[in-house]
Amino acid sequence: MDTAQVFGALNIIGLFVFAVSGALTALRNDMDIFGVAMIAFVTGVGGGTIRDVLLGSFPVWWIAAPSAVFICLAGAVAATLAQPLIASRLKTLIWADAMGLSVFAVLGAQAALAAEAPAVIAIFMGAVTATFGGVVRDVLLNEPPLILKQDIYATAALIGAGVYVGLMALGLGISPSAVVAALVTFAIRAVAIIFNIPSPKFARPRKTEL
Amino acid sequence: MDTAQVFGALNIIGLFVFAVSGALTALRNDMDIFGVAMIAFVTGVGGGTIRDVLLGSFPVWWIAAPSAVFICLAGAVAATLAQPLIASRLKTLIWADAMGLSVFAVLGAQAALAAEAPAVIAIFMGAVTATFGGVVRDVLLNEPPLILKQDIYATAALIGAGVYVGLMALGLGISPSAVVAALVTFAIRAVAIIFNIPSPKFARPRKTEL
Amino acid sequence: MDTAQVFGALNIIGLFVFAVSGALTALRNDMDIFGVAMIAFVTGVGGGTIRDVLLGSFPVWWIAAPSAVFICLAGAVAATLAQPLIASRLKTLIWADAMGLSVFAVLGAQAALAAEAPAVIAIFMGAVTATFGGVVRDVLLNEPPLILKQDIYATAALIGAGVYVGLMALGLGISPSAVVAALVTFAIRAVAIIFNIPSPKFARPRKTEL
Structure with missing residues (x-):
């Protein structure tokens, strides 16, 4: 596969799983059919949209690519049909979200590099692309x-985007850098989810003291 | 009336009623005078602003049209003066919101078509323009x-925008298409509000099970 | 100091104190290290980012100025290190927020005037720049x-931006106008915080009646 194909495939995966996560959250909230479709779409394209706006890349990417609408609709339908079959919607949501996070961290960093943003901005933009679809969904x-409730979440996206920017700086090609960075991100999230690892934190303030 | 006048009038109506809905919500939250004015403005212009940003139409429309500020201020003043007179702020809010929804669904779809977006994007953009002023207000x-609590809400906006795009594709003129589509949207919302009709939903997940 | 230096210094102060306020809020919510850094950054640059997007000034200012990232990181580190030392995180947060509000109200109005926006839009844009970093943090x-819980908050920003636009219209230079307007904004907030002054409000609706 060439680079465009790798990124196209990653983008479809990210859109689909974030749409699933958006649809599951909307179904939990008793939204109607069109509402579920709309939240699925917003969750799927939200992170990349905020990235495009910040980078000044207009119109935002899905305006000219309505296939994004249909991929997100497919995610919404899949989530709706699958929900009676799955034991725990919340667990499925967390894993779908982890996949989307991994893919979009890489795609966001790549888009920022392509727009000639500095490395530190590219890493941050990877985290924004990866987390803000979910933030918009939750808001x-x-x-x-979820960005608050899950440990090592924005952290995983920042590390993944950093791995991508680092591998690119080392001269590894775009496609292998992307695949390695996405896998690293997913592995970090998976370990955090499975072992329920708390993130490194400073002394916890007690709320009552505030 | 020619087309520009029809759209200008619809825009003024939408701004005013969304400003009223924003001001009523701000008054319920005990905000001060300037806060009420600011929320009224953000609610009024919010949906169209997000639409302009997504379509890459800059600066957003009200930067060069400060009359929008005064229309929204008028809505804030009207809401403030009227509130002791009205029996139920919540009911008034819901009806004002329904009028704004109907008008902005059409205006959003029209702006997207004018920017040469595909039909499916134009319909979605109608729903975004119609619902996101209220979403920003609530956030x-x-x-x-309100997009969650009210049944057939985003759905009404999607159908209204779809009717507009459909009538335009059939060759009906802009003005009659706009008026018919806005009336259809309002009728759907009105029936849903009056008869409290639930939207079509799939099997409801129980929260406790998640 | 020339004008660019005055504005550069004000911007650094605003970024730093809003980053501190974002980090303190994130620490209260038990976020991990990277999460704290990310919230500090978003709070610091949020208001100016929304201003740039609305004015159509792309890419938004910090894309090409990664020093903003390091200033915000410094704010996050300072907040984290200082938190065991300070008696009340909430009080510190409110004062840091007041400083950021004062500085960004002026910077926002100035950016809008520089983009040739009308005076009423420049005043509004000052309030948006000043308050939306905090809004994004809280959301x-x-x-x-905080925009809701604190009296005379958006109001102080609107007055400060109005003072700046007024002094500029009277022909006072940019630097003195900026310093006077920022001090006026801070003084209004300080009086409101110290004396806990309620804002002028209309008859309070009772929630139960709605």
């Missing part, structure tokens, strides 16, 4: 943000 | 989003 | 917005 649905 | 004020 | 962290 629209008034849920406590 | 800023930490209220449970 | 991301699911906190009740």
Whole structure:
């Protein structure tokens, strides 16, 4: 596969799994059919949209690529049909979200590098692309943000985007850098989810003291 | 009336009623005078602003049209003066919101078509323009989003935008298409509000099971 | 100091104190190290980013100025190290927020004037720049917005931006206008915080009546 194909495939995966996560959250909130479709779409394209806006790349990418709408609709339909079959919607949501996070961290960093942003901005933009679809989903649905409740979340995206930017600086090609960085991100999230690892934190302030 | 006048009038109506809905929500939250004015403005212009940003139409429309500020201020003043007179702020809010939804669904779809977006994107952009002013209002004020609590809400906007795009494709003129589509949207919302009709949903997941 | 230096210094102060306020809020929410850094950055650059997007000034300013990332990181580190030493995180947060509000109200109005926006839009843009970093912080962290809980908040920013636009119209130079307007904004906030002054409000609706 050439580079465009690798990125195209990663983008489809990211859109689909984030749409699934958006649809599952909307279904939990008893939204109607069109509402579920809309939240699925916003969750799928949200991170990349904010990235495009910040980089000044207009119109944002899905305006000219309505296939994104249909991929997200497919995610919404899949989530709706699958929900009676899956034991735990919350667990499925967390894993779908982890896959989207991994893919979009790389795609966001790549888009920023392509727009000639400095390395530190590219890493940050990877994290924004990866986390803000989920943030928009949680904000629209008034849920406590998953970015807060899950340990090593934005952290995984920042590390993954950093790995991508680092491998590119070392001269590894785009496609292998992307695949390695996405796998690293996913592995970090998977370990954190499975072993429920708390992130490194400073002394915890007690809320009552504030 | 020619086309520009029809759209100008619809825009003024939409701005005013969304500003009223924003001001009523801000008043419920005990905000001060300037806060009420600011929320009224953000609610009024929010949906169209997000639409302009997504389409890459800059600067966003109200930067060069400060009359939007005064229309929204008029809505804030009207809401403030009227509130002791009206029996139920919540009911008034829901109806004002329905009018704004109907008007902005059409204006959003029209702006997207004018920017040569594909039909499916134009329909989605109608729904975004119609619903995101209210979403921004609810998010800023930490209220449970009306988009969630009200049945057939985003759905009505999607159908209205779809009717507009469909009538335009059939060759009906811009003005009659706009008026018909706005009336269809409002009729759907009105029936849903009056008869409290639930939207079509799939099997409801129980929260406790998650 | 010439004008560019005055504005550069004000911008660094605003970034730093808003980053501190973002980091303190993130620490209260038990976020991990990278999460704290990310929230500090988003709070620091959020208001100016929304201003740039609305004005159509792309790419947004910090893409080409990664020093903003390091200033915000310094704010996050300072907040983290200082938190065991300070008696009340909430009080520190409110004062840091007041400084950021004062500085960004002026910078926002200035940026809008530089983009040739009308005076009323420049005043509004000052308030947006000043308040939306904090709004994004509170929305991301699911906190009740400080813009709501604090009296004379958006009001102080609007007055400060108005003073700046007024002094500029009177022909006072950019630097003295900026310093005077920022001090006026801070003084208004300080009086409101110290004396806990309620804002002028209309008859309070009772929530139960709605």
